[in-house]
Amino acid sequence: MRAIRPSAARQLWTAAERASFQRDGFILKHNIISAADARALALHYEDLFAGRFPTGIYPDEWHWREGISLPTAVREIVNGWKSSPAVARIALSPALGFAAADLLGWPSGSRLGQDDVLWKPAGSGGVGYHVDSAYISDQFQERDDSSVTIWIALDDADESNGAVEYAVGSHRWRLMNATNSGESATTSSFHGSEGDVAQPAYDAASRIGIKPPDVELRTMSVPIGSALFHSQDVWHGSRNNGHSTRHRRALAIHLLRRNVRFRTDRAPDYIYGRYVMGKGREEVGEAFFPITWAPAAATVEESVSDGEYERSEAARELERRGLIAPLYGEEEKEEETLVPPFERSDVEEEGADPAKGLLERLLARWSEREACE
Numbered sequence: 504m505r506a507i508r509p510s511a512a513r514q515l516w517t518a519a520e521r522a523s524f525q526r527d528g529f530i531l532k533h534n535i536i537s538a539a540d541a542r543a544l545a546l547h548y549e550d551l552f553a554g555r556f557p558t559g560i561y562p563d564e565w566h567w568r569e570g571i572s573l574p575t576a577v578r579e580i581v582n583g584w585k586s587s588p589a590v591a592r593i594a595l596s597p598a599l600g601f602a603a604a605d606l607l608g609w610p611s612g613s614r615l616g617q618d619d620v621l622w623k624p625a626g627s628g629g630v631g632y633h634v635d636s637a638y639i640s641d642q643f644q645e646r647d648d649s650s651v652t653i654w655i656a657l658d659d660a661d662e663s664n665g666a667v668e669y670a671v672g673s674h675r676w677r678l679m680n681a682t683n684s685g686e687s688a689t690t691s692s693f694h695g696s697e698g699d700v701a702q703p704a705y706d707a708a709s710r711i712g713i714k715p716p717d718v719e720l721r722t723m724s725v726p727i728g729s730a731l732f733h734s735q736d737v738w739h740g741s742r743n744n745g746h747s748t749r750h751r752r753a754l755a756i757h758l759l760r761r762n763v764r765f766r767t768d769r770a771p772d773y774i775y776g777r778y779v780m781g782k783g784r785e786e787v788g789e790a791f792f793p794i795t796w797a798p799a800a801a802t803v804e805e806s807v808s809d810g811e812y813e814r815s816e817a818a819r820e821l822e823r824r825g826l827i828a829p830l831y832g833e834e835e836k837e838e839e840t841l842v843p844p845f846e847r848s849d850v851e852e853e854g855a856d857p858a859k860g861l862l863e864r865l866l867a868r869w870s871e872r873e874a875c876e
């Protein structure tokens with residue numbers, strides 16, 4: 504399996520991309536995973552939402568059930584990495600952990616906050632504008648720049664199937680005293696918003712005297728396998744999937760700065776409070792928030808040297824089974840994607856179902872381990 508060389512990884516972000524992320528609050532990065540892997544994962548969503556979890560472990564949240572939920576509701580599973588190695592290999596990827604730490608300037612490294620398995624079927628509703636910090640970063644200290652989102656397209660996403668859109672530069676509104684926490688930031692509907700999905704962003708803008716015509720909304724077309732990296736404080740959402748046949752599936756990874764601690768100056772909220780290890784405890788548990796990339800013996804400011812980086816035991820296990828490539832490999836080849844694709848020779852035969860090949864392999868490897876234990 505090919506792996507990213509440190510030199511290639513260090514040149515991941517161009518100066519222009521960094522500047523654009525700082526200015527707009529988001530940046531599109533192409534070819535994060537291969538289109539074949541994206542397609543395979545998208546097809547796997549059928550299994551996940553039907554409750555067929557390869558590891559036998561339930562995800563932390565599972566919104567949408569066949570026969571019970573509205574067909575037009577936006578479907579979401581949170582922390583699918585626990586349930587499926589196909590999700591885990593991307594959510595726990597050291598390459599994505601490095602990419603986030605490098606973009607945000609996190610010398611201590613990164614850990615997984617949560618993943619979001621997202622499925623907007625044809626005809627489904629939208630996602631109300633919100634800021635991720637209201638749900639994630641506000642639970643932690645030090646709060647600022649403590650999380651980032653990597654939203655990976657598993658179908659081509661554009662205006663017609665409800666692509667993600669942003670209020671450009673709105674991550675800076677907070678500094679202008681438009682608090683992101685409070686009602687409008689956390690009451691937006693995630694599972695099929697109707698009406699003007701951007702209203703919460705207009706409300707936040709008006710709190711600092713910015714009028715609706717001066718709020719620039721930008722819809723991002725994202726090709727399959729490519730990803731949006733967005734700031735914890737940028738307002739974003741998506742309109743309904745107005746297409747009659749096209750799905751819009753995505754895997755969003757919310758990464759945390761590795762050295763965050765839980766806030767203790769107020770009661771923890773319901774979702775993240777489940778992972779607090781006792782009243783008043785600050786530490787962030789590795790089992791819930793696995794490290795995805797950190798410099799070895801991460802004393803802050805230490806530079807990265809080849810072959811030395813930390814990752815969770817779960818990621819090591821996925822590496823041992825060939826589901827995640829080590830960040831610093833032997834090979835000199837340039838990477839085309841950030842998360843290296845599987846060797847696909849046996850699934851690219853004519854008529855072969857790429858999803859089946861990938862999933863069969865994932866499950867076979869998972870069972871091999873179980874057989875050894």
Ligand SMILES: O=C(O)CCC(=O)C(=O)O
Binds near residue numbers: 667740741
């Ligand atoms: O997929 C969407 O439409 C919204 C996703 C989102 O809000 C997020 O990943 O932070």
